[in-house]
Amino acid sequence: MRLKVANAFKADETMQLRVPLPDISNTGEYAVSEISGHSGETSSGRIRADNAAGRPRRRPRPAGRGDRNRRKAPRPRLAAVPRLALLLSAGGALAARLAPYARRMRPRYPRPGRTGLRRWLPSWRQWLGGSLAGVGLSGLFLAVAYAATDIPDNLNSYALQQDNVYFWADGTPMARTGWVQRQAMPLKDIPADVRWAVLAAENESFYSDPGVSFTGITRALLRTLGQGDTQGGSTITQQYVKNVYLNQDQTVRRKFTEAMIALKLDNRMSKDEILESYLNTSWFGRGTYGIQRAAQAYYGKDVGELNASEAAFLAALLKGAGLYDPTLSGANRARAVERWSWTLDRMVEIGKLPKAERATYREFPEPLERNPLYDTGEQSDYLVELASQYAKKAARISDKEFDLGGYQIYTTFDKKRETQLTGVVTKARKKALEDQPKTARTARYGAASVAADGRILAVYGGPDHREQGYNESNATTVPAGSAFTPFVYAAALEHGVRKTRGGAATPVTGDSLYDGDDDVPVTTPEGPYWDRSGRKVAVSNDGDRSYGRISLHRAMALSVNTPFMQLGMDTGLDRVRATAEAAGLLRSSIGAHVPALSMGSSTPSAIRMASGYSTFAAAGRHTEPYSVRRITHNGAQVPLDLPRPRRAVGADVAGEVTSALTEAFRTAHPDDAPATTKVAGKAGTTQNDTAAWYVGTHKSVSTAVVVYRIDLAKSLEPLPLKGIAGTADDSVPYDIWSGAVSPLG
Numbered sequence: 001m002r003l004k005v006a007n008a009f010k011a012d013e014t015m016q017l018r019v020p021l022p023d024i025s026n027t028g029e030y031a032v033s034e035i036s037g038h039s040g041e042t043s044s045g046r047i048r049a050d051n052a053a054g055r056p057r058r059r060p061r062p063a064g065r066g067d068r069n070r071r072k073a074p075r076p077r078l079a080a081v082p083r084l085a086l087l088l089s090a091g092g093a094l095a096a097r098l099a100p101y102a103r104r105m106r107p108r109y110p111r112p113g114r115t116g117l118r119r120w121l122p123s124w125r126q127w128l129g130g131s132l133a134g135v136g137l138s139g140l141f142l143a144v145a146y147a148a149t150d151i152p153d154n155l156n157s158y159a160l161q162q163d164n165v166y167f168w169a170d171g172t173p174m175a176r177t178g179w180v181q182r183q184a185m186p187l188k189d190i191p192a193d194v195r196w197a198v199l200a201a202e203n204e205s206f207y208s209d210p211g212v213s214f215t216g217i218t219r220a221l222l223r224t225l226g227q228g229d230t231q232g233g234s235t236i237t238q239q240y241v242k243n244v245y246l247n248q249d250q251t252v253r254r255k256f257t258e259a260m261i262a263l264k265l266d267n268r269m270s271k272d273e274i275l276e277s278y279l280n281t282s283w284f285g286r287g288t289y290g291i292q293r294a295a296q297a298y299y300g301k302d303v304g305e306l307n308a309s310e311a312a313f314l315a316a317l318l319k320g321a322g323l324y325d326p327t328l329s330g331a332n333r334a335r336a337v338e339r340w341s342w343t344l345d346r347m348v349e350i351g352k353l354p355k356a357e358r359a360t361y362r363e364f365p366e367p368l369e370r371n372p373l374y375d376t377g378e379q380s381d382y383l384v385e386l387a388s389q390y391a392k393k394a395a396r397i398s399d400k401e402f403d404l405g406g407y408q409i410y411t412t413f414d415k416k417r418e419t420q421l422t423g424v425v426t427k428a429r430k431k432a433l434e435d436q437p438k439t440a441r442t443a444r445y446g447a448a449s450v451a452a453d454g455r456i457l458a459v460y461g462g463p464d465h466r467e468q469g470y471n472e473s474n475a476t477t478v479p480a481g482s483a484f485t486p487f488v489y490a491a492a493l494e495h496g497v498r499k500t501r502g503g504a505a506t507p508v509t510g511d512s513l514y515d516g517d518d519d520v521p522v523t524t525p526e527g528p529y530w531d532r533s534g535r536k537v538a539v540s541n542d543g544d545r546s547y548g549r550i551s552l553h554r555a556m557a558l559s560v561n562t563p564f565m566q567l568g569m570d571t572g573l574d575r576v577r578a579t580a581e582a583a584g585l586l587r588s589s590i591g592a593h594v595p596a597l598s599m600g601s602s603t604p605s606a607i608r609m610a611s612g613y614s615t616f617a618a619a620g621r622h623t624e625p626y627s628v629r630r631i632t633h634n635g636a637q638v639p640l641d642l643p644r645p646r647r648a649v650g651a652d653v654a655g656e657v658t659s660a661l662t663e664a665f666r667t668a669h670p671d672d673a674p675a676t677t678k679v680a681g682k683a684g685t686t687q688n689d690t691a692a693w694y695v696g697t698h699k700s701v702s703t704a705v706v707v708y709r710i711d712l713a714k715s716l717e718p719l720p721l722k723g724i725a726g727t728a729d730d731s732v733p734y735d736i737w738s739g740a741v742s743p744l745g
Contacts, residue, residue, distance in 0.1 A: 285297075287371065308344065383411065453645070454626050616654045682694075692706070
């Protein structure tokens, strides 16, 4: 092959071509011919021209000498050649088509053929092209941002947390606990008037918009860039996103992220789900989150009881509770009234409130002066403590789940009884501080009322839970003393007595006689009972009085102690212990297995003593005391293991014990109740004067009161009462008991 080289090449230029030629040998490969040119010279071999400096040319290499070292030409792929050619060809054609437009779009300044200011302004084509490019780039940016934005997996911690609400037995709110006041409500339980009041005030196009308001976002961004804060324009979906996924920082970045998440959320959740979540997480002031808590905080009622007028006011609070709570200032009230009226009018305009009904709402619905949910009270804290402990145990709720809140706990506490019990104990405490300030400083008062079916109706736990954390009604601190003897009596009536070791049991009745003298030694089948110090064990009656032979029924009525010490030994202390536990006393509080057990060495709480006496009032069937009757979680029922009654002693045994306790009350307080009133009760004293009790039953409700002294700064041992509990004729525990259950008619 020969190739002419143009003479335009200069003498110092060197050219080398590699041309693929088909192989005539049909091997499928290409032969390569190298052609070098210099000043018009060509050769089929390899020729180097002398350079401009006149260096001698090399002699041609003999054929075959350098074949081994000669570099082989690369073998191009046949398919790549046409593909590349096609691409280049297409690209060239496209470039050729666009070139004229590009030349037109290219700014030329000053513009030819124009005069004045127009010489320096872009043409309409340039304006159009720039605008389209801006729209395209913006759309691309938003598409990438939308794809890159994920809905966070975790909500803000406070967005999940709710409070727990406690209710009295009559269903009225008693107290609430938790860091936030929030109770989630299903949308179906929120009236339509409430929902549309919020939508009319905040986002009437909620059910038709895509989750964001583009005009509102633009307005907010301009506001942010101009004055440094965001304002308005957020849909309910955006507000919900801000409340539960983001922080409250008012920045362009947060606003943009809010919009992207809102768009995705609108595609993932239904409108009803978003609205329900929004209504349950929004801030309404007064420490409340959610429409349910707002209804209770401002109107003392559940959201289901709100009318359209009240709902319109609550909707106004979403603009800023600090500016619209009318109880804070006159200016707030003026704003609230204006916003309330406007919201009602908007509801009419969008067809969600009849004009006739709107006309009835002329007066502004004044909210409560203060949040009733904050009224926990001094005693309510003790009640909440009891109820929460029982709720977690009976409903199998973990501490973590309970602390997240959302539970409605319906207690057994009777508000009227609680108020009355607290009042009489407070009065007694105050009187003691006035009469004996030094002694009364360490005085403690515990009290509890328990129904025959196990419901705890009222307790007195102490003067103030914030200052004294432990609950005196539930404390197992001091012995029961002679108030324990009804359990000994019940055990003997139930099991009989044994006078010989291993002998048959002999039945016991109320007419069975025992020695009622003072300081009678306790005996066993083998003889007197000796304690570890080598002394005979005996017990004294109150006032060291002797009664001679006396029936057990009469001994109970007159509170004679000595017969019951011996009765316990004859019955068997193991049976006495079992009967006391079956009646309601805790095993951990039962005293040691010695004769003093029958005289009340056990240390039951006031709640358990009341529960034990209620067993006799329930004809021998015992129900464990409980403080919670029902639990719901955000309105859904929570399974609750309520105690069931079980047989503790026979009905005839319970009847005899109740009869003896009734005579005990009549004997000690003959004028305090009509003869037809069913009242039974007994005082309880201790040998070392460390506690004074009164436990009695009135109308199937048993109430136990204990007074004792203890100085926790020095010791956990009870101190002598030194008259702080009064006398047998003027007993402070009895005065508290009678005041708590009055009238006794």
